[in-house]
Amino acid sequence: MAGRALTYAAAVIVLTCTAHAFHTSPHDPIIAQVTDHRNNHLIGTPTEHRFTEFIQEHGKQYNSREEYLHRLGVFSKNLLRAAEHQLLDPTAVHGVTPFSDLSEEEFESMYLGVKAGGVNPRNSGVGTAAPKDVRDLPEDFDWRDKGAVTEVKTQGACGACWAFSTTGVLEGANFIATGKLRNLSEQQLVDCDHTCDPSEKDACDSGCSGGLMTNAYGYLMKTGGIQTEESYPYTGKAGECRFDPEKIAVKVANFTNIPADEDQMAAYLVNHGPLAVGLNAVFMQTYIGGVSCPLICSKKRVNHGVLIVGYGGKGFSILRLGNKPYWIIKNSWGKRWGENGYYKLCRGSGMCGMNTMGITTVNGRSRHTVAAGINLAAGNGTKKGSTVFFFLAS
Numbered sequence: 001m002a003g004r005a006l007t008y009a010a011a012v013i014v015l016t017c018t019a020h021a022f023h024t025s026p027h028d029p030i031i032a033q034v035t036d037h038r039n040n041h042l043i044g045t046p047t048e049h050r051f052t053e054f055i056q057e058h059g060k061q062y063n064s065r066e067e068y069l070h071r072l073g074v075f076s077k078n079l080l081r082a083a084e085h086q087l088l089d090p091t092a093v094h095g096v097t098p099f100s101d102l103s104e105e106e107f108e109s110m111y112l113g114v115k116a117g118g119v120n121p122r123n124s125g126v127g128t129a130a131p132k133d134v135r136d137l138p139e140d141f142d143w144r145d146k147g148a149v150t151e152v153k154t155q156g157a158c159g160a161c162w163a164f165s166t167t168g169v170l171e172g173a174n175f176i177a178t179g180k181l182r183n184l185s186e187q188q189l190v191d192c193d194h195t196c197d198p199s200e201k202d203a204c205d206s207g208c209s210g211g212l213m214t215n216a217y218g219y220l221m222k223t224g225g226i227q228t229e230e231s232y233p234y235t236g237k238a239g240e241c242r243f244d245p246e247k248i249a250v251k252v253a254n255f256t257n258i259p260a261d262e263d264q265m266a267a268y269l270v271n272h273g274p275l276a277v278g279l280n281a282v283f284m285q286t287y288i289g290g291v292s293c294p295l296i297c298s299k300k301r302v303n304h305g306v307l308i309v310g311y312g313g314k315g316f317s318i319l320r321l322g323n324k325p326y327w328i329i330k331n332s333w334g335k336r337w338g339e340n341g342y343y344k345l346c347r348g349s350g351m352c353g354m355n356t357m358g359i360t361t362v363n364g365r366s367r368h369t370v371a372a373g374i375n376l377a378a379g380n381g382t383k384k385g386s387t388v389f390f391f392l393a394s
């Protein structure tokens with residue numbers, strides 16, 4: 001594969017994420033007026049009762065009666081949408097979430113929108129790792145049990161999921177290499193990393209407006225490494241780069257994409273630590289818990305970057321289909337979203353595009369890679385003849 005031209009078959013996008021943000025954008029007063037009238041009928045209904053509970057639970061503040069009525073209308077629609085998602089995704093629980101006062105359009109445009117058309121996110125010089133033996137993998141596996149996963153973080157009103165996904169992989173790899181768990185700095189990536197995909201100049205890392213984990217690894221290889229969260233704390237806003245090479249906590253030597261086959265992903269996960277992936281977040285706005293396994297979830301709209309930390313062998317059951325396996329996914333929307341900040345997604349069918357972000361054609365043969373499927377082998381693993389990449393922690 002090395003040295004040959006790659007033909008990219010699929011569009012790749014910059015992940016613009018979703019965020020855990022509740023400050024709603026100033027909305028159009030005309031829309032508010034119209035909706036005010038429409039929403040008067042909701043006053044005093046059980047829907048309004050649930051809305052006031054929601055406001056209390058999430059500490060929401062609306063500045064005017066108009067805003068209140070408008071958000072009540074949106075909330076009411078989201079109750080319907082959650083019910084629809086419930087029908088489409090019966091093995092998960094959908095309902096009121098911290099995002100229930102944002103319309104689907106707001107949720108998408110503020111936190112999900114596709115920023116750039118592009119091609120494969122594979123950085124030049126970074127190949128796809130060799131397939132692994134998938135026999136004898138444990139039925140259940142969870143890096144959290146081994147202490148390799150930091151606490152769930154909160155990206156806030158900033159489309160920086162790509163940075164959180166990136167640090168999650170490094171935190172895991174660093175733990176495996178050194179036995180120490182450290183929070184690593186998303187803010188360094190948000191402020192300093194403006195790397196563009198070598199094959200797609202519009203697919204650039206741009207702070208709170210999206211990015212790609214593969215770009216971020218390219219940046220980290222170039223710049224030398226990443227600081228800790230403590231030495232470069234998260235602000236949730238893009239600012240001036242304050243990276244200090246003296247304070248590098250973890251160095252990145254190289255990274256690789258891994259085969260997108262979900263058995264391969266499991267093998268890499270078990271052997272080398274948490275994996276960064278992109279997926280379509282459409283069902284996540286209403287997700288409360290359980291294993292999400294929607295009947296329909298477009299694989300083409302990959303818009304959110306997350307971290308796979310484990311999997312379960314038999315998590316849930318669809319009528320007559322028996323127990324099905326699932327992935328355990330760390331999100332960056334705080335602990336009050338999902339299952340204490342985590343998402344479970346059914347495993348084995350590329351659900352919501354979780355393994356399809358970087359479909360490529362190599363030498364005319366169709367080949368799948370996990371788009372941001374970055375994998376860093378621990379410690380001094382310089383295994384000859386394989387594409388296991390090592391990762392140096394200082």
Ligand SMILES: *[C@@H]1O[C@H](CO)[C@@H](O)[C@H](O)[C@H]1NC(C)=O
Pocket residue numbers: 125126127221253254255387
């Ligand atoms: C990273 O790995 C790729 C793929 O094997 C290799 O071509 C490249 O030279 C490596 N880069 C560095 C900096 O080691």
Ligand SMILES: *[C@@H]1O[C@H](CO)[C@@H](O)[C@H](O)[C@H]1NC(C)=O
Pocket residue numbers: 150151181182183
């Ligand atoms: C990571 O940061 C969080 C929030 O500040 C803190 O509670 C946690 O203990 C930190 N974890 C590590 C391993 O330092």
Ligand SMILES: *[C@@H]1O[C@H](CO)[C@@H](O)[C@H](O)[C@H]1NC(C)=O
Pocket residue numbers: 176177378379380381
């Ligand atoms: C690094 O290499 C040494 C010597 O070959 C070995 O004993 C050690 O287990 C390796 N460490 C890791 C994390 O692979």
